[in-house]
Amino acid sequence: MRRLILISILAIIVFTGCTGVFSRDEEPGKIRVGIVYDIGGKDDRSFNAAAWEGVKRARDQMGIKLRDAEPGDPTSLEPSLRAFAELKYDLVIGVGFAQSPVIEQVAKDYPNVNFAIIDGFVLLPNVSPLLFKEHEGSFLVGMIAASKSTSGKLGFVGGMDIPLIHKFAKGYEEGAKYVNPNIQIMENYVGITDSAWNNPSKGKELAKNQYDNGCDVVFHAAGNSGMGVFDAAEETKKLAIGVDSNQNAIKPGYVLTSMLKRVDVAVYSIIQDIVEKRFKSGIHVYGLENEGVDFAIDDNNRALIPPDLIEKVKQAKAEIIAGKIKVTNAMEK
Amino acid sequence: MINATDIINLSLIGSTIRLATPLILAAIGGLYSERAGIINIALEGIMLSGAFTGAAIAAKTGSPWLGLIAALLAGLAVALVHAVACIKYRADQVVIGTAINILFLGVPALFSKAFFGSSGSTPQLEIEQRLPNFLIYIAFLIVPFTYFVLFYTRFGLRLRMVGESPEAADTGGVNVEKMRYMAVLISGLLAAAAGAYLAIGQNSLFTRNMTAGRGYIALAALILGNWHPVKTLLACLFFGLAEAISIRMQGVVDIPNQFIQMVPYILTMIVLAGFIGRVHPPKAIGQPYVKERR
Numbered sequence: 001m002r003r004l005i006l007i008s009i010l011a012i013i014v015f016t017g018c019t020g021v022f023s024r025d026e027e028p029g030k031i032r033v034g035i036v037y038d039i040g041g042k043d044d045r046s047f048n049a050a051a052w053e054g055v056k057r058a059r060d061q062m063g064i065k066l067r068d069a070e071p072g073d074p075t076s077l078e079p080s081l082r083a084f085a086e087l088k089y090d091l092v093i094g095v096g097f098a099q100s101p102v103i104e105q106v107a108k109d110y111p112n113v114n115f116a117i118i119d120g121f122v123l124l125p126n127v128s129p130l131l132f133k134e135h136e137g138s139f140l141v142g143m144i145a146a147s148k149s150t151s152g153k154l155g156f157v158g159g160m161d162i163p164l165i166h167k168f169a170k171g172y173e174e175g176a177k178y179v180n181p182n183i184q185i186m187e188n189y190v191g192i193t194d195s196a197w198n199n200p201s202k203g204k205e206l207a208k209n210q211y212d213n214g215c216d217v218v219f220h221a222a223g224n225s226g227m228g229v230f231d232a233a234e235e236t237k238k239l240a241i242g243v244d245s246n247q248n249a250i251k252p253g254y255v256l257t258s259m260l261k262r263v264d265v266a267v268y269s270i271i272q273d274i275v276e277k278r279f280k281s282g283i284h285v286y287g288l289e290n291e292g293v294d295f296a297i298d299d300n301n302r303a304l305i306p307p308d309l310i311e312k313v314k315q316a317k318a319e320i321i322a323g324k325i326k327v328t329n330a331m332e333k
Numbered sequence: 334m335i336n337a338t339d340i341i342n343l344s345l346i347g348s349t350i351r352l353a354t355p356l357i358l359a360a361i362g363g364l365y366s367e368r369a370g371i372i373n374i375a376l377e378g379i380m381l382s383g384a385f386t387g388a389a390i391a392a393k394t395g396s397p398w399l400g401l402i403a404a405l406l407a408g409l410a411v412a413l414v415h416a417v418a419c420i421k422y423r424a425d426q427v428v429i430g431t432a433i434n435i436l437f438l439g440v441p442a443l444f445s446k447a448f449f450g451s452s453g454s455t456p457q458l459e460i461e462q463r464l465p466n467f468l469i470y471i472a473f474l475i476v477p478f479t480y481f482v483l484f485y486t487r488f489g490l491r492l493r494m495v496g497e498s499p500e501a502a503d504t505g506g507v508n509v510e511k512m513r514y515m516a517v518l519i520s521g522l523l524a525a526a527a528g529a530y531l532a533i534g535q536n537s538l539f540t541r542n543m544t545a546g547r548g549y550i551a552l553a554a555l556i557l558g559n560w561h562p563v564k565t566l567l568a569c570l571f572f573g574l575a576e577a578i579s580i581r582m583q584g585v586v587d588i589p590n591q592f593i594q595m596v597p598y599i600l601t602m603i604v605l606a607g608f609i610g611r612v613h614p615p616k617a618i619g620q621p622y623v624k625e626r627r
Contacts (some may be wrong), residue, residue, distance in 0.1 A: 039444075041541050043371060043451040072541075074436050161590045170435050188583045192591050193547075199545040200536045201355075202580075205348055208582055211346045224540040227457065234460055314515055 009292035014101060029267075030065040031091075031275050033058070034084030035079060037070045039194040040223040047223055047244040048265060051095045051118060054267030062275050076196055078102045084108040094120065097164050097192065104249040105129060114279050117271045118263055120165055123283050130266040132286045135171030136261070136320050137293030138219070139327045140313050141241050141259045142175025144216040144295065146183050147309050148239065148256060149176075155210030155218035157203055157229050160187035160196040163331045166248030168221040168259070168271075170330035178316070178325070181286070186210045190225045197223035204228030211236040213245045217256055218244070222283045230254065239304070256304055262286060289321045346553045350469060351535060353573025355380070355527040359551035360525030360558070360565050361479055364611040368483065368560055369516030370617040374430030375415050377548025379438035382407045383525025384532035385441035388455040389540035391502075393525055397464040397533050398533020401526070404533075411437075411462035418511055423621035434587055438542055444610040445539075451539035455532075464534040468526060475523070479562040492516055496615035499622040509622045524548070553601050559612055577598060589592050 021282050035055050037210040042052040052068075055233045061065040067089075068093035077099055085106055092238035093116045094103045100120030105244075106117045108128045115127045123130055145154050154176055158165040169187050176183045188206045190196040203225030207218050211232060219241040220231065226243065233240035233254040242248065242258030286292020294317075297310065319325045338512045359523045367372035376541035378594060386407035391400030418424045442453035449456060494502040495512045503509050531547070550572055558565030579593045586593070605612070 041453050044540070045454075045456050062414065070442070072442075186584055188580070189590055192594055195542065195545045196543050197542050200538070200540060200543060201352075202545070202576075203532055204536060205352060205577070205580055206583075209344065224454065224543075227538055227540065228536055230457075231460075 004045075004048050010078075014185045019153050026221050030063065032065045032067070032087075032089045033091045033093065033271055034087075034089045035066070035068045035093040036084070036095065036099065037068065038073075038079045038197070038223075038245065039071065039074065039296070040096075040099060040197040042068065043072050044197070044224045045245060045247060045250065046226060046242070047261070047306050050093055050261065050263035051088050051093070051267050053270070054264030055093070057264065057318065058271040063267055063269060064262060064275065074098060081106045082109075085113045085115075088113060089270060090114065091116060091279070091281075093270070094118065096120070097162070097262070101251040112279075114274065116267075118266065122178065128270060128279065128281050129283050130270060130286065131283055132261050132263075132292055133288065133325045133327075133329070134167045134261060135174075135322035136199070136288045137259045137261060138171030139170045139178070139320065139325075140174035140288075140295045140317060141219060141257055142172035142177075143179050143313050143316060144217060144241075144257055144305060144309065145241060146179035147312075148169070148304070149180075149183065151214045151216045152180065152182060153186065153214045153216065154187060155207065156187045157206045157213035157218055157220040157226070157313075158189040159189070159222035159225055160194065161192050165189070165221050166330040168219070171327050172219050174327055183199050186213060189258070194226070197225060200228035200231070201224045204232045207232035207240070208236065211238050217241060218260070221259075242296070244320075246276070246296040246298065248296055248298055253304075255301060257301055260294045262292050262294070265292060287316055287321075295331070345574075347579065348577040348580065349570060349573040351518075352506050352571075352576050353569045354469045354472045354532050355535075355547050356551045356554055356569040356572055357566060358468070358527035358530065359524045359548055360555045360569050361472075361475050361562060362520035363552055363555045364479065364520075364526070364560060364565055365492070365516045368496045368519035368615055369492050369513045369556065369616055370499060370615055370620065371419050371513055371518065372430060372518050372519050372619050373415070373426055373524075374552060375411070375433040375548075376520070376527075376551055377544055377546070378430075378433035378435075378525035379408050379411045379415075379521050380528035380531070380544045380548045381434075381437040381441060381542070382411045383456070383528030384543060385437075385444065385528075385539045386525075387529035388458070389456055390442065391447070391462060391533045392456045392538075394600075395462055397458070400533050401464060401529050404525045404529035407469040407598055408521040408523075408528070410521075412517050413565070414523020415521070416514050418516070419621065420513050423623070424620055426621075436546070440477070441539060453539075455539040458533060458537040460537070461539055462527070462533075465534065467536070468530040468534050471526065473566075474479040476562050476566045483562060486517060492614070494619055495622070499617050499620075503622070503624065508619065509624075513622070524551075528552070549600075555606070556612055556614075557601065557604050559577070560615060571600075 207229040220229040383404040387404030437612035554568035557568035
């Protein structure tokens with residue numbers, strides 16, 4: 001008897017809980033967008049933060065209904081994506097390469113729902129992969145790093161040791177060698193699991209080790225773990241380079257520049273496509289030519305980069321766009 | 334091509350000490366609790382509570398010392414929950430500990446939303462708003478102190494007694510429940526200090542799940558150290574050294590990164606599997622004490 005009561009109470013809670021979700025979403029006429037962030041979480045001040053920036057702008061300017069989910073661990077990615085699809089959202093955005101297999105599954109199950117995936121390569125009629133030429137942006141910050149380096153040694157701290165992050169490392173290296181062919185690069189990774197994005201202590205130790213070994217500029221592509229890289233730069237009075245979002249303001253004076261990966265632009269424009277009813281599946285590529293990647297100059301770092309260096313980098317940028325400089329994409333074999 | 338000095342040098346020692354400090358604080362914390370017979374798998378969760386509270390209060394007040402005090406109070410509070418559940422209500426200690434760990438994956442996100450409008454991280458502190466290195470000294474001083482307390486004081490004798498044979502302790506007039514409460518609360522203090530070290534000593538902010546399993550590694554070090562303070566210290570230093578070496582080997586030695594990062598864990602398993610000595614846990618560990626059993 002007791003068990004029966006317990007079960008019925010549970011059933012009531014679950015039932016009312018579900019209807020609560022359904023009824024809250026009944027806002028006819030509004031475009032509904034659901035976004036599922038990566039493990040880093042939307043205020044990682046980097047990759048996910050850029051995506052958040054994009055959806056917020058879309059919400060404020062286009063009046064869409066926005067809901068987001070921050071999975072605490074990789075196993076909750078699928079239920080979050082599925083929940084949005086089940087509620088027939090107009091667009092479901094997955095942030096990060098780790099969601100590709102899940103998006104592929106869910107998109108097949110919900111052929112009438114449109115999906116977008118950042119950094120993931122999923123070819124389905126209802127999925128739009130948003131990809132970036134990180135190697136090109138990294139090339140530019142590599143040039144700046146090598147030009148500022150007096151020791152001839154640079155560091156790179158990646159988050160998770162995966163091909164996507166190798167793309168940053170390779171472009172950075174090629175940019176640095178373009179300026180100084182003899183430059184040495186120490187390349188380290190925080191870890192091999194998703195916790196690598198949330199381990200600032202390890203990021204700091206890696207950066208400290210690189211600075212101890214004579215590196216004077218360290219480029220991070222490590223999400224929250226990169227916060228440790230900035231702390232290490234400040235403590236050793238050396239320079240770091242931010243990633244994805246403009247991170248120049250995190251430690252002004254110690255952040256040389258940031259490699260911008262405009263996830264916000266990509267997210268905003270895919271929502272715009274939905275709103276204006278011209279969503280097309282298939283790959284969207286963001287590179288230097290459409291300002292999908294770039295390097296950041298603002299009041300926080302203008303004093304660190306001489307104007308002639310900016311000119312030189314801008315020239316290289318034009319040459320990459322024109323195809324005169326070829327940057328290796330480490331994900332293409 | 335590889336120079337031994339590239340890996341083994343002075344900065345390795347500094348790195349080892351920095352990486353071992355949170356482990357030592359948490360493991361010695363765990364030692365108090367487990368020596369008194371209460372399994373404290375909640376170290377990870379308590380560390381997270383301390384790290385978040387410390388970073389949040391330091392960011393709000395600008396004072397790392399207030400942050401540290403708040404972190405210690407948070408650790409006490411969480412440890413008290415663990416203690417009440419395990420001692421008063423005789424719940425399964427592993428289950429309660431695990432529940433606390435899972436709970437604290439989410440709690441910081443909830444509070445950071447209320448305090449900072451963020452979802453699991455705190456604003457970054459200025460360098461002068463961070464704790465000086467003194468928690469490192471505390472970590473290394475707490476070991477001889479614990480050794481002395483455990484083996485040369487009446488408190489230590491009673492603590493070990495309630496962990497080995499609570500019936501005998503009870504018969505001898507020791508208040509088993511009170512001893513166990515105190516032990517768990519001390520472990521909460523130390524684990525929270527470990528968390529505060531991570532968030533406002535070594536780093537300048539809290540990020541989601543930033544302990545990255547260090548609470549569990551501290552627990553492994555405690556077992557590896559056979560619940561003995563000095564051996565536990567050595568185990569923590571070993572883990573710190575293994576991580577420091579793996580940091581230095583990356584990209585220098587031509588071994589896949591994945592393998593290098595596995596090394597500390599493989600070593601732990603080899604040791605725990607009993608290849609090096611045997612482990613002797615406190616006899617009454619994990620067993621709730623019921624006064625009128627017999």
